[in-house]
Amino acid sequence: MSAYPTTCPFCACGCGFYLLSNNGQLAGVAPSENHPVSGGKLCARGWSAHEATLWGDRLRRPLLRRNGKPEPVPWSEALDSITGRLQALISAGKPVGLLGSPRASNEENYLAAKFARAGLQTNNVDFSYHSTCRPLLSGIGDVYGDRTPTASISTIESCQTVLLVEGDLAKTHPRVASAVMKAVENGAHLITVGYRTTQMARLSSLHLSVLPGDEGEVITGLLAAVFDLQQQNRTPAAAVGGGYESFCQNVKNIKRTAELQQAAEWIVRAPRATFLLAVNGGHGDQSRKDAATFASLAAISGHPERPGSGLLLLLPRSNVRGACDMGSACGHLPGYVSFDDEKARQRLQQLWSKKLPSDRGWEAEELLQHVSGLIILADDPPSVVPMGQRAMAALEKIEFLAVLDAFVTPTIRAAHVALPIASFAETEGTLTNMEGRVQRLRAAANPPGEAKAGWQVLAELCSSFGVGDACSSTKDVLREITQAVPRYAAVEQLPKDDWGDVLLENSDNPDFQLDFTGSQGVAAPACAERPYVLVREGSFDWGRDPLVYYSPTLSRDYQSERKLFPNGFVEMSKRDADARNLSGGRRVRIASAHGDAIVPIQLRTDLKAGVVSVPYAFRDHLASVLGPDHATAVSIELP
Amino acid sequence: MAFVIEKQATTTWLQKLLECGEVIAPVRGPCGDILFSSVHSPDQVAWDFQNPLSPPKQVVLPQTDPLIKITRNAGSYEVEPVYDDGRRFLFNVRSCDAKGIAFLTQMYEMEPADASYLRRARSLTIISLACNKPCPLGFCICSGSGPFLSEGYDVQLTDLGESYLVEVGSEKGEAAISGASNLFRSATEEEVSQRQRMEVEAKNHFEEETCHFASAMRRISTGRVQDALWEKMSDWCLECGACNMVCPTCYCFSVKDLSEDGTWIRCRIWDSCQYAAFTLEASGHNPRADRKQRMKRRFFHKVSAQYYQRDGVVGCVGCGRCIKVCLGSTDMPAVVGAIRKGKWNE
Numbered sequence: 012m013s014a015y016p017t018t019c020p021f022c023a024c025g026c027g028f029y030l031l032s033n034n035g036q037l038a039g040v041a042p043s044e045n046h047p048v049s050g051g052k053l054c055a056r057g058w059s060a061h062e063a064t065l066w067g068d069r070l071r072r073p074l075l076r077r078n079g080k081p082e083p084v085p086w087s088e089a090l091d092s093i094t095g096r097l098q099a100l101i102s103a104g105k106p107v108g109l110l111g112s113p114r115a116s117n118e119e120n121y122l123a124a125k126f127a128r129a130g131l132q133t134n135n136v137d138f139s140y141h142s143t144c145r146p147l148l149s150g151i152g153d154v155y156g157d158r159t160p161t162a163s164i165s166t167i168e169s170c171q172t173v174l175l176v177e178g179d180l181a182k183t184h185p186r187v188a189s190a191v192m193k194a195v196e197n198g199a200h201l202i203t204v205g206y207r208t209t210q211m212a213r214l215s216s217l218h219l220s221v222l223p224g225d226e227g228e229v230i231t232g233l234l235a236a237v238f239d240l241q242q243q244n245r246t247p248a249a250a251v252g253g254g255y256e257s258f259c260q261n262v263k264n265i266k267r268t269a270e271l272q273q274a275a276e277w278i279v280r281a282p283r284a285t286f287l288l289a290v291n292g293g294h295g296d297q298s299r300k301d302a303a304t305f306a307s308l309a310a311i312s313g314h315p316e317r318p319g320s321g322l323l324l325l326l327p328r329s330n331v332r333g334a335c336d337m338g339s340a341c342g343h344l345p346g347y348v349s350f351d352d353e354k355a356r357q358r359l360q361q362l363w364s365k366k367l368p369s370d371r372g373w374e375a376e377e378l379l380q381h382v383s384g385l386i387i388l389a390d391d392p393p394s395v396v397p398m399g400q401r402a403m404a405a406l407e408k409i410e411f412l413a414v415l416d417a418f419v420t421p422t423i424r425a426a427h428v429a430l431p432i433a434s435f436a437e438t439e440g441t442l443t444n445m446e447g448r449v450q451r452l453r454a455a456a457n458p459p460g461e462a463k464a465g466w467q468v469l470a471e472l473c474s475s476f477g478v479g480d481a482c483s484s485t486k487d488v489l490r491e492i493t494q495a496v497p498r499y500a501a502v503e504q505l506p507k508d509d510w511g512d513v514l515l516e517n518s519d520n521p522d523f524q525l526d527f528t529g530s531q532g533v534a535a536p537a538c539a540e541r542p543y544v545l546v547r548e549g550s551f552d553w554g555r556d557p558l559v560y561y562s563p564t565l566s567r568d569y570q571s572e573r574k575l576f577p578n579g580f581v582e583m584s585k586r587d588a589d590a591r592n593l594s595g596g597r598r599v600r601i602a603s604a605h606g607d608a609i610v611p612i613q614l615r616t617d618l619k620a621g622v623v624s625v626p627y628a629f630r631d632h633l634a635s636v637l638g639p640d641h642a643t644a645v646s647i648e649l650p
Numbered sequence: 651m652a653f654v655i656e657k658q659a660t661t662t663w664l665q666k667l668l669e670c671g672e673v674i675a676p677v678r679g680p681c682g683d684i685l686f687s688s689v690h691s692p693d694q695v696a697w698d699f700q701n702p703l704s705p706p707k708q709v710v711l712p713q714t715d716p717l718i719k720i721t722r723n724a725g726s727y728e729v730e731p732v733y734d735d736g737r738r739f740l741f742n743v744r745s746c747d748a749k750g751i752a753f754l755t756q757m758y759e760m761e762p763a764d765a766s767y768l769r770r771a772r773s774l775t776i777i778s779l780a781c782n783k784p785c786p787l788g789f790c791i792c793s794g795s796g797p798f799l800s801e802g803y804d805v806q807l808t809d810l811g812e813s814y815l816v817e818v819g820s821e822k823g824e825a826a827i828s829g830a831s832n833l834f835r836s837a838t839e840e841e842v843s844q845r846q847r848m849e850v851e852a853k854n855h856f857e858e859e860t861c862h863f864a865s866a867m868r869r870i871s872t873g874r875v876q877d878a879l880w881e882k883m884s885d886w887c888l889e890c891g892a893c894n895m896v897c898p899t900c901y902c903f904s905v906k907d908l909s910e911d912g913t914w915i916r917c918r919i920w921d922s923c924q925y926a927a928f929t930l931e932a933s934g935h936n937p938r939a940d941r942k943q944r945m946k947r948r949f950f951h952k953v954s955a956q957y958y959q960r961d962g963v964v965g966c967v968g969c970g971r972c973i974k975v976c977l978g979s980t981d982m983p984a985v986v987g988a989i990r991k992g993k994w995n996e
Contacts, residue, residue, distance in 0.1 A: 012674075012688055012708065016681045029685065029704075031713070039713030039920075041704035042892070042975060045682045051703050052977050054890045055925060062919075065714070066906060185888045189977040192886065196979060196995070213885050510681045563906040563919065567927030575934040 025444025071460025111339025150302025162321025750898020
């Protein structure tokens, strides 16, 4: 039995464990007491991390679609086909693009972005989860620029106050939930904001119950209450921020309730506090505003200046931050700097010896609708984006689709060329977690059949388009990343053998620009005609992610739920259902201004009255009701 | 019968064992953690170490355990068992873990006996290292599984300073030292009584009995634990299943076929009774859909008089691993304490 230390590929906590292998075959997982994030604690996903690679439907040979049927072909033929087809499309003036992935390593995302921008000469580069988290990254950026005072997971335990805007932390990020639990056990005040009395809400000192979409309103009230206390205390924290004058004006008329004043007191009085913000997939502009208000609240509390305090955006997938940093994100060059940043563009042009395109490029969802040629790296957009069916229909219409993945996914099945690459357990590379901690992936087994490391395939594609120097190892790619992304300079020193990690430059004394224009609730107003708010719950469906879908242990729940409810369901508060005399399992017609659907209801006691929620996994069944919205007013009638 | 081996002679002994089979021992891994691993040289073996988080149960019950191989031939299927019964030595295993393996064997010996497990377990020689100083979170004394053993080992070593006292507990143990008999001499009476004194002293190191199984057993066996208490405790569990994974006495499993090119390997894989789908029926109905029901079931199996009467021991060896790995705070001593007091975190 051999043990290979590596980084967990699921959520963005960035836990570490040993992958165990027996005669070259993956056999299990062992925890590590020494790991800086997980310290020996793993969630169910971590404990089963080896399973999908072992049991998954693996792509073993390159496949080329001929007469509508995928046929195995040699690597050279598959790669030549990609090069030929893409060049033909480009020559014909047709748009091409590429999707990177938060399931892929930094090295893979970097080479993918380089291939698209320098090789294909397009800025149509994105990843399919970007549009969901971009507004939040931007909102926090509006306050802190690129110097966000990021909290570290391990210091949450010693905080006296934790503010958590949910999500459902216990399910999405068990390692962070664990740290929050320890803080509560140590006597910390936990304040939760959300429309569901989740597990964390039940452990809280104060749960601020809101309608979906109204989280910003509560954060605003809290901001005002914290501001009052800071004024009374004559704390100088507020004075150092930019935008102070207009902020004072805007904050005047906001309602402060007794609950909010209590929460504000806990925040201000705590020597250390953590601010946790979930990615809920709300409307872009509103999410950005809410995130900016949230960051302003953190800033004005004075906490981010203190060691042990900070802010964390709860990114759902292991390498969302890496995909952003490596340039696989629309509107951003490597380093997550704006695509029109002249200095960055010059640096990259010099590094890649190519002139770079100057347009912004399309975001993932638009890109799927408009490009004629597309390369997708380790992702299955229909299972990720809010409107999955629309994405699937678009994929099927694309003139030429090439997909690199370790697993067979619906996207792989739609591909004209499918390239088998190594899974996380079979490749070298790095991931960047939500704290900005860059850590290593190490290969514990060989990829199956003819599969190759993803970075190798992308390096070959780069070289076939005459882009940059050949990279012969992940070390070469990492060295190039440190040149392309100055913030990653220290990553070259990443120890080879130890758990060692590199924490990207963090700011202990951040400058900030208060950004607050009076966030108002946006929950669709309840009216007699449509008295409920239907919300699309969560922003990521682990059940369709290959690492969960193919794991015998992890997939049981999800698969059985889909089997039981092939047409999905919505959840309704038991109180509302009782008032209407509706029983669980009853099929109802849900209608909004957009359209209607007939689905069974499940009754929940933890859901706020007036809220009807559809799990992210079943969002497509309610597509006609939700339309483009995240939350919408609905009526419920018997069909 | 007790023997003594000088410390410097253990290298030669280990070399002899390596000639006879695979030696699995605590080894310092690449990132500083101690892991039970196959060794190829005696100097890899750790002698002074905190018991690793990952228990040596992997050696008898691997997380992924091939049971049978199914091959498709022309018009028929061939089924053959997969046995992994090469001779192995589990060296420097702690008392609690040796007891854990004894417990697993007892379970898998029950009818219908599990041939795959038993062949592996019967070809394993357990050479344990008694704990002169109990580990900080251990409570083996509460479940009679340490710090020293009176049974459950093939060979038990006790560190006497310059040498190890060697107690042989079985024929497999005798065979393990007979190949290097020149390295062992009979222990003197003083050496044997020194070992007895060390055991007493080690037991005195437990400042207080950390896990009162007896009183918890009375309450849990007679249904005197309030539902509200299970509900409250279950909010402090994050369903990671780590308590099961690292528990030396947990042995529940699931079965899944690994397929490749006309061959299937039917594997046993570790499972956790804390996962929601553990008791999921094919119909979709789940008799233990709530976390509190699963938690109640786990502790009933571990601690109730009903199982104690059948098995003769509680389902816990007091290794303390669950305290370290629990993502929440529902480890064995915490829950047993809450059951005993009838309240949680108050």
